[in-house]
Amino acid sequence: MPSPLDRLTYAARQTARVAWYAGHYAAGRRLLKPMPKPDFPIGPTPGRAELTANMRALFEREWRDIEAGLFPAPRGLGPEPAEFLRRSLLYFRDLPQVDARRHGKLDDELPPGTQADGLPDYYRQNFHFQSDGWLSDHSAALYDTQVEVLFTGAADAMRRRALAPIATWLQGRNQRDVRGLDVGCGTGRLLASLHGAWPGMKLTGIDLSAPYLGEARRLIGRTARVKLEEAAAEALPFDDASLDLVVSSFLLHELPQEIRGAAIAEMARVAKPDGLVVIVDSIQKGDRPEWDGLLDLFPYYFHEPYYADYVTGSLESWGPATDLALVSCEHAFLSKVVALTRV
Numbered sequence: 475m476p477s478p479l480d481r482l483t484y485a486a487r488q489t490a491r492v493a494w495y496a497g498h499y500a501a502g503r504r505l506l507k508p509m510p511k512p513d514f515p516i517g518p519t520p521g522r523a524e525l526t527a528n529m530r531a532l533f534e535r536e537w538r539d540i541e542a543g544l545f546p547a548p549r550g551l552g553p554e555p556a557e558f559l560r561r562s563l564l565y566f567r568d569l570p571q572v573d574a575r576r577h578g579k580l581d582d583e584l585p586p587g588t589q590a591d592g593l594p595d596y597y598r599q600n601f602h603f604q605s606d607g608w609l610s611d612h613s614a615a616l617y618d619t620q621v622e623v624l625f626t627g628a629a630d631a632m633r634r635r636a637l638a639p640i641a642t643w644l645q646g647r648n649q650r651d652v653r654g655l656d657v658g659c660g661t662g663r664l665l666a667s668l669h670g671a672w673p674g675m676k677l678t679g680i681d682l683s684a685p686y687l688g689e690a691r692r693l694i695g696r697t698a699r700v701k702l703e704e705a706a707a708e709a710l711p712f713d714d715a716s717l718d719l720v721v722s723s724f725l726l727h728e729l730p731q732e733i734r735g736a737a738i739a740e741m742a743r744v745a746k747p748d749g750l751v752v753i754v755d756s757i758q759k760g761d762r763p764e765w766d767g768l769l770d771l772f773p774y775y776f777h778e779p780y781y782a783d784y785v786t787g788s789l790e791s792w793g794p795a796t797d798l799a800l801v802s803c804e805h806a807f808l809s810k811v812v813a814l815t816r817v
């Protein structure tokens with residue numbers, strides 16, 4: 475049972491994160507040249523107060539689950555304070571390049587074949603207008619700051635909502651018997667949270683980016699309980715029905731439609747019957763109709779070539795098109811968390 479001090483520590487940590495990244499967001503807006511207004515129709519958008527209230531509700535929900543004993547309070551995930559500050563500086567130093575790309579002045583930096591030969595063309599792009607796409611140590615060092623700035627400090631909390639359906643599914647199971655996989659684990663934030671909550675699980679993270687996997691290893695540390703491998707979501711290097719748990723966060727909206735379908739089919743293929751698949755990704759059109767305009771604007775301000783297609787679909791119905799049945803769906807601020815079981 476968490477103590478009042480645990481509650482205070484949790485609240486202080488989340489508040490400090492939100493303030494820190496909201497400060498970055500505000501400073502960034504001053505530094506970036508305004509983009510021309512989009513010349514296509516935009517749906518309704520929420521005001522700042524509504525967004526803030528919704529983000530607060532996300533943290534309150536997490537705390538209620540911690541109090542109920544579903545999973546432990548999150549521990550602070552690295553890096554060390556000096557490195558944390560260095561990354562903040564790197565983020566601001568990189569902003570002019572991001573801005574130049576947003577205004578169409580830095581194109582074709584990642585032409586097919588010149589960097590990362592062997593990787594698919596759809597992957598070799600400057601997603602989010604970020605420098606080097608997914609393809610360098612520099613990009614891997616900046617990614618967590620960029621994402622937290624975008625979500626004003628709530629990105630980790632959204633990822634951690636995956637822990638709620640996992641905790642329910644784990645009841646009556648021994649965590650030491652669980653073999654789990656994070657598909658497109660990136661810099662390892664969700665993997666690190668899973669490992670922190672249930673250190674007995676045997677986990678693997680796969681991703682196409684060697685630099686991002688390197689960052690994940692630094693975050694998680696050397697442990698035989700968490701393996702990291704270079705592999706593609708659409709061709710998972712696991713046998714049929716060999717895994718108890720499959721998770722994935724913020725991957726599917728980055729994939730072209732046919733690769734996304736193949737990735738979901740692969741998650742279904744490798745999951746055991748009664749195994750759990752939990753996907754965290756952006757909300758989609760109609761989830762919160764009064765926020766639909768945000769989904770129109772996002773791919774315009776942040777290079778997201780497949781996002782507009784992703785948001786017109788429905789994560790909840792993609793699973794059942796394979797051998798996955800819907801268990802639960804939670805809207806968590808700007809994300810949703812869909813849990814499915816292999817039938």
Ligand SMILES: C[S@@+](CC[C@H](N)C(=O)[O-])C[C@H]1O[C@@H](n2cnc3c(N)ncnc32)[C@H](O)[C@@H]1O
Nearest residue numbers: 608658659660681682683686705706707723724
């Ligand atoms: C938006 S990031 C999400 C990373 C992480 N899951 C998170 O929550 O931050 C997308 C990640 O998916 C990886 N990725 C993109 N396409 C992939 C594919 N076809 N197979 C495996 N990884 C892929 C990228 O390298 C990147 O690390």
